[in-house]
Amino acid sequence: MIKRILTIVAVVALVVTGFWGYREHRQKQALLLKAENQYQRAFHDLSSNMSLLQDELGKALAVNTQRQLTPCLSNVWRVSYTTQSDVGQLPLSLMPFNRTQEFLRDIGEFSYRVAIRDQKKEPLSNEEWKTLQSLYNESKEIEQDLQALQADVLDQNLRWMDAELALSQTRKKTDNQIVDGFKAMEKKVSGFPEIQSDTLNAVKTRMKPHINNVSGTDASVEEAAKKTAAFLGKADTTGITVQKNGQGMPYPAYSITVQEPDNQKYYLGMTVKGGYVTWLVNDREVKEAAMDMVAGQEKGEQWLTAHGYKDLSLLKAEQYDNTGIYTFSAKQDDVIIYPDTVTLKVALDNGTVTGFNGQDYLFHHKKRTLQKPELTVKQARKYVSPHTQIQEQNLALIENDLGKEVLTYEFIGTMDDDTYKIYINAQNGDEEKVEKLKQI
Amino acid sequence: MRVRWSLMAAGLSLLMAFATLHANPTTFEKHAAPTFTSRILVKGSTGIDVRELQGRLQLIGFYKGKIDGIFGWRTYWAVRNFQYKFGLRVDGKVGVKTREKLVRATRNYNPWKSGGTSGGKANPTPAPVVHSSSRLSANDLKLLANAVYGESRGEPYIGQVAVAGVIFNRLEHSQFPNSISGIIFQPGAFTAVADGQIWLTPNETAKKAVRDALNGWDPSGGAIYYFNPETATSKWIWSRPQIKKIGKHIFCR
Known part of the structure; x- marks a missing residue:
């Protein structure tokens, strides 16, 4: 059964x-x-x-x-x-x-x-x-x-x-x-x-990064470590490891790691030619914000001056949690030089710089001879669509699609609820670029 | 109709005059606005005090956007308009003077009522924000955070930024699809997509890494490929010129 x-x-x-x-x-x-x-x-x-x-x-x-x-x-x-x-x-x-x-x-x-x-x-x-x-x-x-x-x-x-x-x-x-x-x-x-x-x-x-615009002689590994220490304001090179990047890098560069005694770590990139720091990241926990964005900006500006960046003006600022991210651009004779930008991350708890990106500035910055604009603001304004309400205007040097630097009038305008940046060539009135500013 | 408008205008101006004459801003602030702190608000600021700023500007019709606690372009134009109409220096910054004027002009402001969910919510941290002209959307960034988390969550922070950097580099590169989604879902491009790890919920670190990469940090040194030498199956990937090793990943062109 x-x-x-x-x-x-x-x-x-x-x-x-x-x-x-x-x-x-x-x-x-x-x-x-x-x-x-x-x-x-x-x-x-x-x-x-x-x-x-x-x-x-x-x-x-x-x-x-x-x-x-x-x-x-x-x-x-x-x-x-x-x-x-x-x-x-x-x-x-x-x-x-x-x-x-x-x-x-x-x-x-x-x-x-x-x-x-x-x-x-x-x-x-x-x-x-x-x-x-x-x-x-x-x-x-x-x-x-x-x-x-x-x-x-x-x-x-x-x-x-x-x-x-x-x-x-x-x-x-x-x-x-x-x-x-x-x-x-x-x-x-x-x-x-x-x-x-x-x-x-x-x-x-x-x-491609314009490494040819960078001047200086090649920095050795020891020099790179010393330059890093100087950049971070450290007394000596303890805790600094320098490694040369491989063949695939578009330009010869070092990758640098800095181990601080308090367990903080800095990561840097540096060009071999001239030994310039291209970027820096310090990944630390940022505590409750103790200062506002304006105070953070001042701290950032002090840092920039201390590191030899002159004649910069703030392009935009963003707050993300307790960190302020500031983008600065060079300014020459009241013209905003868009290719030469520096981005900084400032921790709003104590105002230290936790991030720096100067690659664009390094590869583009030079003393330029700026032409005088042929058009006046009023004339240039006529080239902007009449549907756009213009709120602000500046002179700006931008890089067009083909990598050529052109002097333009930058018009910041609104249409309905959206904000646009419109660049009008200051010599011939061509509309060089239009950007819609989004919030994402 | 016209009569009603003029009546309203008269009422409003009376109210304003009354407000400017009688209101004591400091006691008022104590009473109704615990969130309007003393910090200076500028374009790019976020926080609960920005919500209040937007709420107050909305009350008197200068601001018509969403009350989201993000000082974006629309808030910026609203502040400038307010400053212009009230005879302040037009700079788009909300410092002591602008704040005082605004508080006086909006006596009826009730943080618990205005803008729907604005005041009373227990969650004061607004969504992350970037004011950019880039062609990416907020969902692109979410997708990126998913990919970064799925691909490299065990890696050091800098390695995660580098992975995000590789995806951004591919966007500019001629050999890859022209969109974030196209790059991420390209068959065989990412193991996290193939084995479904991309659908794990990303943590804050991954999101931060994406944001840093978006702001231009690229620790990968311009790489368009990376691989884990222990698990890489393709021989071809070894033939690419290498750049550096971060954590377990080798980045190459």
Whole structure:
């Protein structure tokens, strides 16, 4: 009897487990399929957008009128943006695919720059037409490769999940058609010559730190430690560890850690050339605020003067918990010099500086010969939209998109409930930049 | 209608005259405004006294925004307007003079009533704030804090700032998607996304690290990749030029 019951229980248990297992399996399959479909969609999107991109580049070559060129190039820019987003949805970050991504971004940046400028003043030059042509030919190659791969994926039911698995297992040598296809594409793109364009080069170098603007001789490790001690106002270099950064750093620099006796730690960055402190972080617990933002600002200004920063004016201040974050900018002849900024964190409990970031100041600051503005404030004001109510105005030197410094009138204005900063070129009235000031 | 307006204006001016003549600001402050402290408020200040400032400005129609305790641009313009109308020096700072004038002008201010939840709430710390022109939203920063926490919560603070810095560097870099969400959810880019640790609730340290990175601190030295040498599966990542090691992570380009 008992045996019989046990058998029945066992059989029921087996059936239940089997059923459960089957259901789990089906659910897993469904999820895998969902993930696979997402990848497939991104991949097929990429392929069709790539041919669209190529078509638009072709059209841009074919059109003769400026009126047609601008929409064509704007399309190239828009489509290249979408292809980048498609690439970002594929599991390609585990393999080298950066040249292709860069190529796509360059196409977009180049066509954007040409599209937005005034075609009447500055029409497409011969060189730029040639650049467009080589971009057209190169993107054709990518497009063809992609389409061949797409055909394979469709004919042979290749799955992106397998590609992802193959990519994550680098210890074993695995073969995967999709991965191989993309690797071949990357190799091909790496062989393309760099896009020759002055604007593109300007955009790229703007991003790089201008170490050439820094003067001085190289500081050794010992000198770096001494400079750190001086910077922090310490008597000697005990507790200071200096380490040189590796090859990947855009400019030679030291990473410095300072262990204080009271268990506080300072972290600093320093250029090797000249031995300038680029940034400082002291991560300590800040207690209840004992001073307001104005007192904190005074403390910050004292600190800046003590560290040799002169002629700075406050750009903005923010309070975050018990810490004030102040951004200062250089001021020369009543012109705000936006590229030369210094950011300070002042702990509002005792007024000490817990953070410093002087990288921008270091790489940009120099004595400039400022031109006299051609336009008066009144004239410049006419270039601002009449819908904006102007509240404040200054002269400001800003860096435009291409990394060129331009003298502008800065108008701070409101429209409805929002505040905007509008920069009008002080020489020719061009609207250089408009910023909406958000509270996030 | 016009009659009513003029009546109201007359009433208001009478009230103001009365207030300026008779009110003693110091006793008044003691009585109704325990939060209006003596500190000077400027653009960027936060706190319960900023709430009161906004509440008072709202009462007399200078401020129409939310009472959130954050001295932002809208509060700034409201203060400047108030200073202009009341013949004070227009500098947008709330010091002793502006405060006295404001307190006199808003005798009816009741911190427990105005602005809905403003006065009585037990939680005086306002949300963190950045007045920036950047294209990021507050939710981008939340997502960033999640990613930083999921990726590097066991790391030293400076390492967490560096991880946030890497994400910001990717935003500027040509090889990566053009948005914070695109970068974070790029398949295979972050292990915390793959194993779900990104959905842990981030702590204050992670949020602070994101904020520091947003303000321009980049301890990674311009890195766009980092990896943990003990667990890294990709061989390719070792071929990248390295910058430095912070905690367990090696940062590279």
